[in-house]
Amino acid sequence: SLCQCQNVTNSCSNLEILVVQVTSNTLEGQVRLTNGTNGILEVYYDGEWGYVCDDGWIDLNGEVVCHILGYEYAISSRTSYYSSDINYRLNFINCIGGEDNLLDCSYGVYTPNYCSSYEHVYISCLPGPGQPIITNPLQDVSITLTSVISFESFSLTHHCISTGLPTPTITWTSNNNLVLNVISDTLTVHSQDLQPGLSINIFTCTANNSVGLDSKSIRVVFDIEQQLKAPKPPIQENISTNNVEIHWVEYISSIDIFNYELCVQPTTESECIQNISTISTEYSIGNLESNTTYSITIVAITVFGRSPASKPLIVKTDNPVVFAPRILVPAQDQQITISTLYQLETFTLIQECKATGFPEPSIAWTSNGSFFQSESILTLQL
Numbered sequence: 001s002l003c004q005c006q007n008v009t010n011s012c013s014n015l016e017i018l019v020v021q022v023t024s025n026t027l028e029g030q031v032r033l034t035n036g037t038n039g040i041l042e043v044y045y046d047g048e049w050g051y052v053c054d055d056g057w058i059d060l061n062g063e064v065v066c067h068i069l070g071y072e073y074a075i076s077s078r079t080s081y082y083s084s085d086i087n088y089r090l091n092f093i094n095c096i097g098g099e100d101n102l103l104d105c106s107y108g109v110y111t112p113n114y115c116s117s118y119e120h121v122y123i124s125c126l127p128g129p130g131q132p133i134i135t136n137p138l139q140d141v142s143i144t145l146t147s148v149i150s151f152e153s154f155s156l157t158h159h160c161i162s163t164g165l166p167t168p169t170i171t172w173t174s175n176n177n178l179v180l181n182v183i184s185d186t187l188t189v190h191s192q193d194l195q196p197g198l199s200i201n202i203f204t205c206t207a208n209n210s211v212g213l214d215s216k217s218i219r220v221v222f223d224i225e226q227q228l229k230a231p232k233p234p235i236q237e238n239i240s241t242n243n244v245e246i247h248w249v250e251y252i253s254s255i256d257i258f259n260y261e262l263c264v265q266p267t268t269e270s271e272c273i274q275n276i277s278t279i280s281t282e283y284s285i286g287n288l289e290s291n292t293t294y295s296i297t298i299v300a301i302t303v304f305g306r307s308p309a310s311k312p313l314i315v316k317t318d319n320p321v322v323f324a325p326r327i328l329v330p331a332q333d334q335q336i337t338i339s340t341l342y343q344l345e346t347f348t349l350i351q352e353c354k355a356t357g358f359p360e361p362s363i364a365w366t367s368n369g370s371f372f373q374s375e376s377i378l379t380l381q382l
Contacts, residue, residue, distance in 0.1 A: 086115065157188045
């Protein structure tokens with residue numbers, strides 16, 4: 001009651017009334033930590049709880065916060081903590097010590113989108129008399145990174161052991177590139193996933209929760225020497241005078257193939273006369289010389305480089321088929337010439353029948369309508 005105040009005399013009439021208008025909000029400027037004795041700093045400002053951005057933050061501000069909460073002093077006052085909630089209310093706070101309300105310090109009203117999710121203030125206070133000690137507080141993130149080599153599977157496994165409350169979320173990067181589909185604490189790298197030769201890889205494990213984040217990196221030097229096998233030799237299917245059809249078995253399925261290269265080489269020469277590139281496992285080779293022996297080899301072009309050449313397939317093209325020329329002669333009608341010779345000494349009559357025409361005509365002699373002979377010369381003894 002106002003009457004309990006000192007130096008107050010009761011000399012007021014019934015018409016003299018003191019009117020007091022209370023407009024202050026008792027929560028304005030009050031603070032709290034997300035876990036009582038420690039946690040992310042929250043402040044009540046303009047009718048709403050929110051966070052403090054760490055811009056301009058000094059250790060003395062942490063002492064003031066712990067004093068306001070009734071704790072003895074601040075064990076630590078740290079910045080750059082992570083939280084997905086970016087409902088900031090104030091920033092650029094600067095206390096001089098002894099303030100009973102955070103708004104008694106100089107401060108700035110937060111401008112939207114000015115601070116990121118990694119600019120929270122985290123404070124740990126020493127409990128004062130009568131203040132409870134939080135037995136299961138939020139914990140900052142800590143990481144231990146180890147690696148194990150497996151010579152049986154030619155792999156390297158990284159183990160990222162993290163601590164913190166809430167349980168941190170883990171992500172992996174390789175040379176600053178996010179490793180997709182890996183959200184566990186284990187990352188395994190197989191040698192077949194790496195390019196051959198000497199390479200330097202930096203693997204980084206990052207863990208974060210609502211309190212903060214931590215990351216650890218390990219630098220690994222790989223010297224991958226991939227021993228590629230030669231493809232199996234091609235198989236002949238069909239062959240002609242100028243063409244041969246072949247196919248071959250697909251290269252090792254566990255290795256990515258870019259394409260195949262075929263070398264077609266006459267056995268009498270030292271260089272390929274045809275270099276053919278194809279992604280298929282069959283091919284028809286044309287433009288070959290007839291009656292020639294060829295050597296055909298295959299090389300697989302892979303992610304690890306060129307394989308050795310396959311054993312050669314030896315083929316010989318056919319001889320060309322030569323046909324005798326056909327002479328076309330027009331048909332001719334038959335013409336007959338008969339000549340007669342008398343030999344008086346022997347009393348012999350010789351008659352010769354000469355016939356022309358095409359095709360060659362056949363000759364037949366008759367006597368009084370009856371067949372006599374088929375030779376061209378008729379000889380009669382008188």
